[in-house]
Amino acid sequence: MRGLLRRCGRLCRGLYARIALVYLTSLLLLSVATAWIAISQFNQLTRELQQRMEIDLARNLAQVMQPALWQGAESDAARDMARHILSINPSLSLYVLDENGRVIADYADSACGLGQRVDPSPLETLLGDEPMLPVLVTAPCGDEPGIFSVAPIRHGEERRPGYLYADLDNAGQASMFAMLRTSSITRTLVAAGLMALLISGVFGLVWFALLTRRFSRLTTAVQRFADGDYGQRIATPRDDELGRLARAFNDMAGTIEAQLQAMRETDRQRRELIANLSHDFRTPLTSLRGYAEQLLATVTVEEQGRRRMLTAILDNADRLTRLAQQLSTLARLDADDRPLQREPFSLAELAHDIVGKFQHQAGEAGIALTVACDPSLPRVDADLGLIDRLLSNLIDNALRATPAGGRVRLDAEALPEGVRLAVTDNGVGIAAEELPLVTQRFYRTRASLARGDGSGLGLSIVREICERHGVAWKLVSSPGEGTEVSVTLPRA
Template identity: 35%
Template sequence: MKSLRFRVLAVVAGFSIVTAVLLAAIMFSSVRGYYADMTHEKANSFVDRVLEMHPDLWAAYQASPESFGARLRELILYSPNTGLYLLDNRGTVLASASEGSPASIDMAPLMQSLAEDPDAPILAEDPEREGRTTLVSARPVLSEGEPVGWLYVISRASELTGNTPELLRSYAVRTAVTVGLMTLTIGVLLTITMIAVLTRPLIELTRAVERVRNAGFSEDVAGAMMPGWARDDEIGRLSRTFHETLERLRTEMQRVRLTDAHRREMVASVSHDLRTPLTALIGQLETIRMKRAVLPPEEVSELFTRAQQNAQHLQRLTDALAELARLDSPEFRIHPEPIAIGELADDVVQRFAARAGDAGLSLTLDYPDGLPLARVDAALVERALANLIDNALRITPRGGRVEVRVVPEAGKARIEVSDTGPGVAPEDQPRVFERFYQAARHRDLRGSAGLGLAIVRRVADLHGGQAGLRSRPGAGATFFIELPLGL
């Protein structure tokens, strides 16, 4: 019973059998009713003909009551299944064509039926079967124009289960069986056709989904439309739903794979990045402990300074890791609010003004008046811009300049940070925003944790924007982040 086809076929076959039985019963009942009507009509004709041919019936009875039963038997000689009785007006049987001793009958049902419709079939008592009703015909017997009794006829052959002719009963049964078998056959054929029409797209859809599953939700399989996706019915909607679900699964699996790759890369990079300053810090502290008594004070002070720098580098690295992990968390949500991007950039630039002056660098800001407000998370945008300015100040040589610009463009605000440093090599440009990319081999970031640009790109992604780079080696670099404008 696991097959959908078998289940549907069993249900429809059962329904067809029940329908066939009902139709057969209806057919059998119709044939029986037809025969009953035909027999009743014959009984009416018979009693009318008897009264017409024997208008002196009552006088004949009065002349010889004892032999009148024999005369009634002569009338039904060729209809042995017909009961013929002469009644008085009270329902007492005066004479009978049978050999028995019939009892009296209740005339009330007979009189009521005749009053309603004289030609309709009448159900009344059988004089020879006490307490049982049967199909009867009755006509009043007149004497000198007055009703003095009743000629009462019973058609006992009106029941198919009784004395119905064998041919008629066989015809009814054969007709009922034929109708039942035809109904069952039509139902089964219709069911098989319906199952084929309904299950074929389902089978194709199942096979397609299994292919996607077996292929590991790869892009080439999951990206293909499911069978029947263009149909405007339940199958089509199911196919499109499967397609959307598989596309979402593929996207989620890609995200999981990317997250796992980032995790592995982070573990490897963190272990490498932490090992270098930790080794240096341990060596410096060990040297101070072992040789403090023999080293000159200025050399001890220099060792302490280097140890402090390594400790600060470790702190920056752990802070950047914690920040990136917070931004990557599925539960993390930004808190946008209407912000003037120009004023926000001015606040960040002011924080770095003193550091730029101490390093002999020029730090400027340029943004147009009347910029529309942007709905962004101010803290995150400040962090991203601070990372860009910090990187620019690190790699720009003394006497150089760092320029910050806010440029409105097609409903977006692009925040640019340009420097006059050595620029970025072409082979490094596609990867500078990757996490833990060892850009220090190509650009000396002087103690950078290597995660600042990854945080910038993550902030841009969270706001529906993007981060980018324009650079030529030896001609400086321009890093930018684009954010949507408007409320």
């Protein structure tokens, strides 16, 4: 349900929803405006027709009423005559106006128009030659301009000029609305209008859907490409703007994919080169080291100069061997396609082996290297070769950062979530500002640069081994006091 709502929300925010909303709103506004114009024009037309048909009504009535009007507009004879006429057509309103348009006789029962004034100029317009119909004026009892019929009369014994005014609007309006309601033409027109509205609405929505579907296909392809699916292409049969855009995207995607492949290939070749070089370095280095050691064994105590040179050769061979080893591990870690070779093994055994390997180096440097591992520790599940490198790097770092007389300890303890390993030293430590940098490749601390050892790869290898195993590790250090690096490996 929530997914449906989310999709609905995405759709409503989408281009199609916006276009559809704007289109439907304009269609609705246009329909309302058209209906309004049609109704008002129809109204005007019916008024015109009605006024045209009944333009002579007042003249005819005036002829009938004229003898009675000579006795006065308010005379009994005039009233009787008017009553008789109104009884035949009750929706009619009849007034006698003086020459200024003032009502001097209202023959309706309410007599609401008496004393009111009607603008005489529209009356004169209607009485003129070929008036433009409809001519409107506000009737004595009315609020808005309406149609009428008017005729000049003479009233009273003085034969004063005036008008006989017949209000046609009430009767006309009523009959117009009745006609609108009951006319089959109106019904057909309304039905046709609604049908046209529906058809254009559906047609427009379908057309916009087709248009935006191509657009959203393009957006999806670009999005997928941005997410790393570099094989994304768009089928583009048409030759319009969207088609050209899609073709441009396809060309661009093709170029980027080709460049990426070339880059991957170069990267693979570089990794292979490093792996091969670091491997190939080891054999001549081992042989070089062997010969140098043999030579050193033959050098007498007096030959100090030769001894120094051979020791320097051995030191440099050691550095190169270590560098080759680090590079070979890095090349292996960089090759994402090579999976970890996980296996269950005893950390206690590994810890003792590695500490044993470093005992000679520690003894020469005057450092106490100890291991505190319970042999009954649970076995862990990890890549033995990589964990060996991780521990060797940590102990190597600790030994080189610790002055003579110091101590380096390797502890392992069982925790509910795995086995925690920690390498602790009381050496020079790492300055706080350098802590975030030491795991970068080739970064060496100021202390290390002063000593002139290391290549700055060890801790970056430690970090990558932990990342590949998906385990957390922690480096705590305070300058002058020492460093502790710990990592927790999962139980087998």
